[in-house]
Amino acid sequence: MATNTLAGTSLSMRSLTPQTQAFTSLSGRRSGLISSFGRKNVSFNLQPRQIRLQISCAAKPETVEKVCDIVKKQLAVSEGQTVTAESTFQKLGADSLDTVEIVMALEEAFGIAIEEESAQTITTVQEAADLIEDIIGKKSS
Numbered sequence: 001m002a003t004n005t006l007a008g009t010s011l012s013m014r015s016l017t018p019q020t021q022a023f024t025s026l027s028g029r030r031s032g033l034i035s036s037f038g039r040k041n042v043s044f045n046l047q048p049r050q051i052r053l054q055i056s057c058a059a060k061p062e063t064v065e066k067v068c069d070i071v072k073k074q075l076a077v078s079e080g081q082t083v084t085a086e087s088t089f090q091k092l093g094a095d096s097l098d099t100v101e102i103v104m105a106l107e108e109a110f111g112i113a114i115e116e117e118s119a120q121t122i123t124t125v126q127e128a129a130d131l132i133e134d135i136i137g138k139k140s141s
Helices: 061-075 096-110 125-140
Strands: 003-006 010-014 023-027 032-035
Touching: 061 096, 061 125, 096 125
Parallel strands: none
Antiparallel strands: 003 032, 010 023, 023 032
16 A cells, blocks of 8 residues: 655545545645555645735726825825835825825815725725725715
């Protein structure tokens, strides 16, 4: 019986043909055991991979650009510093008063009202743009 050790979280296989008994089970975070039960060619290549999941409402590019411009103006961002959708207010040097002023400028520029609870959750340009589009969408419905 061939035996291999692999790194992984959970794996289970069964043969589709009744003549061949091949049951494999792997569990645990560090290592596990794979038994080939008489099979000659059993190989697995499991490599740890970092998976990054990002979910975005994807506000319109023009909304994101307008929010970037407002943030630049409110924080007096230097010409050499870029503001993108992923930019956080904190990394741009904004304190809580600056954030309030940004929200007020966004409300004025887009003709909307942002609830205080929602305003407190905004930390990035993308979040602000997504919230603005959500409010505008609800307003027009």
